[in-house]
Amino acid sequence: xSETQLSHGQRKIILVGNPNVGKSVLxxxxxxxxTTVSNxxxxxxxxxxxxxxxxxxxxxxxxxxxxxxxLPITEEERVARxxxxxxxxxxxxxxxxxxxxxxxxxxxxxxIEAGLPVLLxxxxxxxAESVGMSIDIPLLQEKLGIPVVGxxxxxxxxxxxxxxxxxxxDPLLRARFAYAxxxxxxxxxxxxxxxxxxxxxxxxxxxxxLQKDEEIHQRVLTxxxxxxxxxxxxxxxxxxxxxxxxxxxxxxxxxRVCKGLxxxxxxxxxxxxPTLGERLSNWTMNPWTGVxxxxxxxxxxxxxxxxxxxxxxxxxxxxxxxxxxxxxxxxVDLGARYLPWNWLYELLVGEYGIFTLGVRYAVxxxxxxxxxxxxxxxxxxDTGYFPRLAMLVDRLFKRIGLNGxxxxxxxxxxxCDTMATIVTRTLETVxxxxxxxxxxxxxxxxxxxxxxxxxxxxxxxxxxxxxxxxLAVIFLFIGFLSARMVPGEQPMFYxxxxxxxxxxxxxxxxxxLTRMQWYFLEIFPLFILASVMLxxxxxxxxxxxxxxxxxxxxxxxxxxxxxxxAFIFGFFRRDFGAAGLYDLQSAGLLNPVQLTVxxxxxxxxxxxxxxxxxxxxxxxxKVAAGIFVFVTLLAFSVGWGLNRLLLFTGVLS
Amino acid sequence: xxxxxxxxxxPADHVQQSCGLxxxxxxxxxxxxxGHENPATPAYLRRLAEKKEANSQTHQEDDHS
Numbered sequence: 001x002s003e004t005q006l007s008h009g010q011r012k013i014i015l016v017g018n019p020n021v022g023k024s025v026l027x028x029x030x031x032x033x034x035t036t037v038s039n040x041x042x043x044x045x046x047x048x049x050x051x052x053x054x055x056x057x058x059x060x061x062x063x064x065x066x067x068x069x070x071l072p073i074t075e076e077e078r079v080a081r082x083x084x085x086x087x088x089x090x091x092x093x094x095x096x097x098x099x100x101x102x103x104x105x106x107x108x109x110x111x112i113e114a115g116l117p118v119l120l121x122x123x124x125x126x127x128a129e130s131v132g133m134s135i136d137i138p139l140l141q142e143k144l145g146i147p148v149v150g151x152x153x154x155x156x157x158x159x160x161x162x163x164x165x166x167x168x169x170d171p172l173l174r175a176r177f178a179y180a181x182x183x184x185x186x187x188x189x190x191x192x193x194x195x196x197x198x199x200x201x202x203x204x205x206x207x208x209x210l211q212k213d214e215e216i217h218q219r220v221l222t223x224x225x226x227x228x229x230x231x232x233x234x235x236x237x238x239x240x241x242x243x244x245x246x247x248x249x250x251x252x253x254x255x256r257v258c259k260g261l262x263x264x265x266x267x268x269x270x271x272x273x274p275t276l277g278e279r280l281s282n283w284t285m286n287p288w289t290g291v292x293x294x295x296x297x298x299x300x301x302x303x304x305x306x307x308x309x310x311x312x313x314x315x316x317x318x319x320x321x322x323x324x325x326x327x328x329x330x331x332v333d334l335g336a337r338y339l340p341w342n343w344l345y346e347l348l349v350g351e352y353g354i355f356t357l358g359v360r361y362a363v364x365x366x367x368x369x370x371x372x373x374x375x376x377x378x379x380x381x382d383t384g385y386f387p388r389l390a391m392l393v394d395r396l397f398k399r400i401g402l403n404g405x406x407x408x409x410x411x412x413x414x415x416c417d418t419m420a421t422i423v424t425r426t427l428e429t430v431x432x433x434x435x436x437x438x439x440x441x442x443x444x445x446x447x448x449x450x451x452x453x454x455x456x457x458x459x460x461x462x463x464x465x466x467x468x469x470x471l472a473v474i475f476l477f478i479g480f481l482s483a484r485m486v487p488g489e490q491p492m493f494y495x496x497x498x499x500x501x502x503x504x505x506x507x508x509x510x511x512x513l514t515r516m517q518w519y520f521l522e523i524f525p526l527f528i529l530a531s532v533m534l535x536x537x538x539x540x541x542x543x544x545x546x547x548x549x550x551x552x553x554x555x556x557x558x559x560x561x562x563x564x565x566a567f568i569f570g571f572f573r574r575d576f577g578a579a580g581l582y583d584l585q586s587a588g589l590l591n592p593v594q595l596t597v598x599x600x601x602x603x604x605x606x607x608x609x610x611x612x613x614x615x616x617x618x619x620x621x622k623v624a625a626g627i628f629v630f631v632t633l634l635a636f637s638v639g640w641g642l643n644r645l646l647l648f649t650g651v652l653s
Numbered sequence: 654x655x656x657x658x659x660x661x662x663x664p665a666d667h668v669q670q671s672c673g674l675x676x677x678x679x680x681x682x683x684x685x686x687x688g689h690e691n692p693a694t695p696a697y698l699r700r701l702a703e704k705k706e707a708n709s710q711t712h713q714e715d716d717h718s
Contacts, residue, residue, distance in 0.1 A: 426688025498660025
């Protein structure tokens with residue numbers, strides 16, 4: 001007999017919840033050893049099925065993939081929701097983690113408003129209690145209007161109560177929670193047009209339609225043949241009217257309802273207020289404390305660790321001692337002895353040789369900097385600081401046509417601007433994508449470029465301050481200008497904030513090594529390629545011609561003509577250009593004003609080839625070419641103006 | 654694996670998929686929830702990472718420091 005036939009007619013228990021809340025522990029405790037795991041039909045997502053007997057009644061138990069909300073984003077969530085829609089459950093057991101009840105309860109609300117027969121299991125109570133957190137389960141049950149069981153399933157606590165609650169479950173129990181009047185009015189406008197027979201409550205369907213759930217939209221269109229046009233029109237009207245804040249409103253309303261539900265339910269033992277982590281988390285998002293904390297992160301993480309330790313100490317050791325004193329003389333000597341052809345000598349160990357330039361830049365200058373940057377980035381990432389930064393800068397970013405969501409591509413831009421330009425596609429509107437692309441191309445230096453520049457400028461008092469202020473002003477000014485010139489909507493930003501954590505050394509190690517491997521596999525070959533192209537340019541005379549062609553621009557910036565080479569390098573890769581600047585500074589060719597002007601212009605100067613190609617692909621030829629021309633002109637104009645200003649005021653002279 | 658930005662669990666089959674943007678094989682995983690670019694753990698580090706994930710599952714959602 002097939003599994004389907006076996007399960008036919010049996011009552012079903014469906015376990016749902018976020019990943020890692022103990023659903024599988026409950027599944028195993030209920031079903032025992034005899035379970036099957038198979039792909040859900042038409043998908044590659046595995047679903048576990050088993051059976052259990054409760055009070056003489058046989059149930060089929062389904063363990064669904066983790067889901068965060070009823071509105072699915074991943075294939076797993078889609079399958080979990082399909083199970084809820086198709087399997088006709090007797091009981092839906094929503095398992096959540098007690099310590100994160102505030103974050104997870106909105107999904108309980110969604111399940112209830114969908115009209116599903118929900119039993120809530122507040123799991124891992126023991127851990128919550130160990131930190132002084134107390135949850136009044138009977139009060140929560142009373143407020144929610146559904147059965148609620150407290151449990152610590154890892155210790156088998158609460159299992160008997162769950163079984164009893166399933167046996168006594170009353171499917172007629174229905175609770176209802178109201179949102180703000182204007183939102184309710186819009187929900188009702190859609191819901192009243194839905195007359196078909198659905199598994200989900202009409203109110204929940206209306207909310208999913210308003211949130212542009214394509215699967216639900218198709219289901220509704222199939223059922224509501226005569227009213228499909230009317231439904232579509234009403235949904236379109238409401239979505240258009242609320243285009244700026246619909247998702248935000250729904251999320252905030254759910255948060256508000258949950259806050260009310262948890263009022264008096266969750267309490268902290270006396271003398272055990274918020275933990276240090278919770279207090280620190282709040283400080284990072286409050287502008288008064290968040291900005292100083294951000295400056296501290298930048299100072300210690302970037303300036304001291306990447307700029308001082310990476311670009312200073314380690315580069316001095318690798319470049320100054322290892323390569324300049326030991327490896328390079330040996331390799332050049334070897335080349336002079338065994339390479340009879342000048343072109344081969346130049347290609348391998350000449351001025352732009354693969355070894356003397358490509359390998360040296362990649363290994364001795366850039367690798368220590370990106371290595372230290374990756375360590376700092378992974379530590380900060382592992383603490384959960386970035387989403388807090390997004391909340392902190394949200395208000396400021398709104399002024400430049402973006403919102404907190406843009407923190408993702410902009411922060412990633414400090415790693416690699418090319419990849420960050422791809423990530424701009426996660427921003428909601430075309431307007432935001434264009435503004436973020438401009439800012440990435442203009443004012444966000446990649447990790448290696450940033451590290452080299454920090455290392456170079458930190459040796460000249462005042463220079464780093466001028467560079468930082470100039471870039472900050474340009475970033476804000478161009479962002480502010482773009483926000484006024486680029487047409488389009490500005491959506492609101494809202495995200496669930498994950499808990500702040502101590503960075504785990506193992507996480508940091510894995511992430512850093514993974515990123516370092518990426519650097520070696522994908523970036524190192526580009527350095528070699530760039531040195532080959534520069535060698536070809538030198539041999540054919542094209543490089544000399546380019547350097548001469550750029551000389552007037554260099555003179556206008558008050559820079560020696562040799563700096564042209566760094567700009568040409570910079571077009572191959574930003575960090576390659578910065579390494580070129582490092583060489584010029586090491587050779588004593590630049591005074592403090594020239595160094596600062598060169599660093600500012602090079603940072604603002606056109607993005608590297610790879611970033612330009614991605615801009616072309618993501619934003620189209622016209623926009624990419626426009627950004628290219630704009631950024632180039634602006635970089636040189638700012639460099640020219642800064643040179644004049646510094647010479648006129650005597651700052652840094 | 655957990656997303657380094659939003660902290661949500663990235664489904665296993667998503668981890669194995671490449672978005673197809675990078676030629677020559679993708680070494681990054683974009684979180685389906687927030688779009689953050691997470692580094693794909695190479696094979697030689699997988700055992701270390703799996704140990705890490707096993708530990709984090711033992712502690713479940715014990716994230717507060």
